[in-house]
Amino acid sequence: MKITIEHLTKQYGDFKAVDDLNLEIGDGELVGLLGPSGCGKSTTLFMLSGLTEPSAGRILFGDNDVTTIPPEDREIGLVFQNYALYPHMTVLENIMFPLINRKVPKQEARDRAEKMAAVVHLEGLLNRKPKALSGGQQQRVAIARALVKRPKVLLLDEPLSNLDAKLRVETREEIRRIQQEVQITTIFVTHDQEEAMSISDRIAVMDRGVLQQYEKPQEMYLNPVNEFVANFLGMPQINMFEGEITADGVWLNGHLLRSRQEMAAGQNLAPGKYRMGIRPENFELTADGPQQTASHVRMTGRDLLVFFKLDETEMRLLAHSDRQLERGSKFSARVRPGQLTIFGADGKTLAKV
Amino acid sequence: MKSRKPSSVAARIAQYAVLCLGAIFTLLPFLWMISSSLKTPAEIVKIPPVMVPAVAQWSNYATAWAAAPFGRYLINTVIVTILTTVGVLITSVLSAFAFSRLKFPGKDLVFSLFMATLMIPGEMLIITNFMTITKLKWIDTYQAMVVPWISNVFYIYLLTQFFLQVPDALYLAAKVDKCSDLKFMVRIMVPMNKSAITTIAILNIIGSWNSFLWPLLVTNSQEMRVLSTGLIRFQTEAGTSYELVMAASCILVMPIVLIFLFLRKYVLEGVAFNGVKG
Numbered sequence: 180m181k182i183t184i185e186h187l188t189k190q191y192g193d194f195k196a197v198d199d200l201n202l203e204i205g206d207g208e209l210v211g212l213l214g215p216s217g218c219g220k221s222t223t224l225f226m227l228s229g230l231t232e233p234s235a236g237r238i239l240f241g242d243n244d245v246t247t248i249p250p251e252d253r254e255i256g257l258v259f260q261n262y263a264l265y266p267h268m269t270v271l272e273n274i275m276f277p278l279i280n281r282k283v284p285k286q287e288a289r290d291r292a293e294k295m296a297a298v299v300h301l302e303g304l305l306n307r308k309p310k311a312l313s314g315g316q317q318q319r320v321a322i323a324r325a326l327v328k329r330p331k332v333l334l335l336d337e338p339l340s341n342l343d344a345k346l347r348v349e350t351r352e353e354i355r356r357i358q359q360e361v362q363i364t365t366i367f368v369t370h371d372q373e374e375a376m377s378i379s380d381r382i383a384v385m386d387r388g389v390l391q392q393y394e395k396p397q398e399m400y401l402n403p404v405n406e407f408v409a410n411f412l413g414m415p416q417i418n419m420f421e422g423e424i425t426a427d428g429v430w431l432n433g434h435l436l437r438s439r440q441e442m443a444a445g446q447n448l449a450p451g452k453y454r455m456g457i458r459p460e461n462f463e464l465t466a467d468g469p470q471q472t473a474s475h476v477r478m479t480g481r482d483l484l485v486f487f488k489l490d491e492t493e494m495r496l497l498a499h500s501d502r503q504l505e506r507g508s509k510f511s512a513r514v515r516p517g518q519l520t521i522f523g524a525d526g527k528t529l530a531k532v
Numbered sequence: 533m534k535s536r537k538p539s540s541v542a543a544r545i546a547q548y549a550v551l552c553l554g555a556i557f558t559l560l561p562f563l564w565m566i567s568s569s570l571k572t573p574a575e576i577v578k579i580p581p582v583m584v585p586a587v588a589q590w591s592n593y594a595t596a597w598a599a600a601p602f603g604r605y606l607i608n609t610v611i612v613t614i615l616t617t618v619g620v621l622i623t624s625v626l627s628a629f630a631f632s633r634l635k636f637p638g639k640d641l642v643f644s645l646f647m648a649t650l651m652i653p654g655e656m657l658i659i660t661n662f663m664t665i666t667k668l669k670w671i672d673t674y675q676a677m678v679v680p681w682i683s684n685v686f687y688i689y690l691l692t693q694f695f696l697q698v699p700d701a702l703y704l705a706a707k708v709d710k711c712s713d714l715k716f717m718v719r720i721m722v723p724m725n726k727s728a729i730t731t732i733a734i735l736n737i738i739g740s741w742n743s744f745l746w747p748l749l750v751t752n753s754q755e756m757r758v759l760s761t762g763l764i765r766f767q768t769e770a771g772t773s774y775e776l777v778m779a780a781s782c783i784l785v786m787p788i789v790l791i792f793l794f795l796r797k798y799v800l801e802g803v804a805f806n807g808v809k810g
Binding site: 255256259277280 | 702704707711715723
């Protein structure tokens, strides 16, 4: 089911939780709504579910305008952050509950619930109460309960935030697998950029109620439209600083980051001060060039995270973990070609040089 | 294994001593009632008193049972207790659900007014209630004993607090699952708060079973007496036959003890159930 969101707005008094949101989600797509807390991502999800009434705008499922349709008739499955399982019912009863309410005959409801439980790998646990399950299992019960009524759209509110780190990675793969097996248009809310990038077909990044960028994860990571998106995606975070463009090239105080000759033709940015960003992995260690001193080094396993000062500006650099670098080590580095992002005064991305 | 310090052993002994003393004081009158109900008239007045009768006089029970229409009293008590308890549960669950979940104009004001009635001593209500019952010409009827007691503000308050602890997400999830408000109350709220509701039921059964002043005021005929009022009448009628009064008292108390023992299991079950973070 294709979803179209048109000029969707939610206003609480003077505060706009969601401001003129336009999104189109393709049939069978998995879309992550990503942003810091209070950015309006959950409000958007609850407007899609029908539990929150929009102040303005329309929501279309396929060609049907569902804006005024109550949640129970929208053909959606909704999974809450805390799963909202009914504690006095067994797993099977929880999964059957939406069917029983829809007057599905008991035997059929049971069959469908058991089949759905098999899809989410809960077979042996049907007679347990939710409290006797682990967090990940509870999550799968919630997903099964949401999917058993064969909804057209699956909505997940922070589906992984209540799980511990290892389970998170497993469960997000599980969500992706189930979503692809059932072939259902899915929207999930998260504040974890890694989570969003790893399983989404497309990500919608929001900030203060406004959609910033809607793009495939890789494309968004490589080409953020503005400073906010560049900052929000990526761990360790992008290095942000104020630099200057002159006739000779791009400078950070006395340090030439990119000479005019190295810049592609047509990147004629007017001389002046600009906000700039370099992702830590886009530094390259070189044999020669100005020497830098590592102020400290953190081993993360695959990489070494090296902190150093480039003309008073604190920078983070990712090097391969077989490099012999430690606190006080001297090294030279340069920015990989085309990986220095220049932002305009309004925060929008102007160029990558 | 850590060896216990002598001082902590002494503390334990002191604790148990106090508990035992408490148990003896609570149980003694009860045991005295049972033993007296099995004594002969001579043993009852004997000094020094005997704790265990020489021969248990089981016939006292039959005599007491036959001396007054206790069967009738028992039926009346059961009817009044069941009706008030069912009434209290229905009104408490409905109002607690409304106060905790529903949105309606004046909700806070209505709730405050309910709470304000808790400040009025029960004795003050007896006169107004009695006048109302008289005007309705309900004197000497079941409804006179039942209707004034089918709602209880304290239970409503208690249950509202329990219902408020049920997370909103469950309500929203149920809504998406096509569950109406009424269905949500019956299928989710009530089973989730089984322990609180059972506790209210037990408290109300005990209160209703033991109620004395109100049934005494609003009933006249012997057919409408309940066990408590019947027992008092029996006491005046039986005069000095204390053994018969004690036997009748035992009969009166027994059902409530059984009900408590039976329901206690559910209360504990419910408490254990609610104690786990959902």
